[in-house]
Amino acid sequence: MSNVSTDMDYQDTIRAAALAFLERHQGEHLGDLGQFLSRTVNHLVESLEVKxxxxxxxxxxxxSDLMTINTRQQIDLQASSDYTVVITDPIRGCTWSVPAYLIYEHLIAAGHGRRITLAT
Structure with a gap:
């Protein structure tokens, strides 16, 4: 029974390391999920010697854990303004205020996101 417990502890630890890596680097691979996942696998193999x-x-x-975390964040429309977007994570109890120009510079101007045309 202790081998099963030890194996699960090991897997939980490696999964947590993978999640931490994914959280740190998710903004670097917005357009290529395959590359993002491969980079994470390579990190575990090379740095932690995981098969x-x-x-x-x-x-x-x-x-999958990351996708659950990422859907927790919400825009607080009441606290946001024309120039600042307020994002909350109710599970973690965190709130961030992000100037709109930074969203434009780091996401839109960098080629991430989709361009939409408003219907008139």
């Missing part, structure tokens, strides 16, 4: 098959499995689970 590639296990690393791939745990990275996919960690990515």
């Amino acid at each position: 590639e098959s296990l690393a791939t499995h745990l990275v996919h689970h960690a990515y």
Whole structure:
């Protein structure tokens, strides 16, 4: 029974390391999910000496965790203004105020996001 527990502790630790890597680097691969996941697998294999098959499995689970985390954040429309977007994460109890020009400079002007045309 202790081997099963030890193995699960190891996998939980590696999955947490994968999630931490994904959180730190998600903004660097907005357009290429495959490259993002491969980079994370390579990080686990090279830095933590995890077998590639296990690393791939745990990275996919960690990515699922990341998607759950990323959908928690919400725009607080009442606190936002024409020039500042307020984003909250009610689970973590965090709030961020982001100037709109930074969103434009770092996401839109950098080629991330979709251009939409408003119907008139």
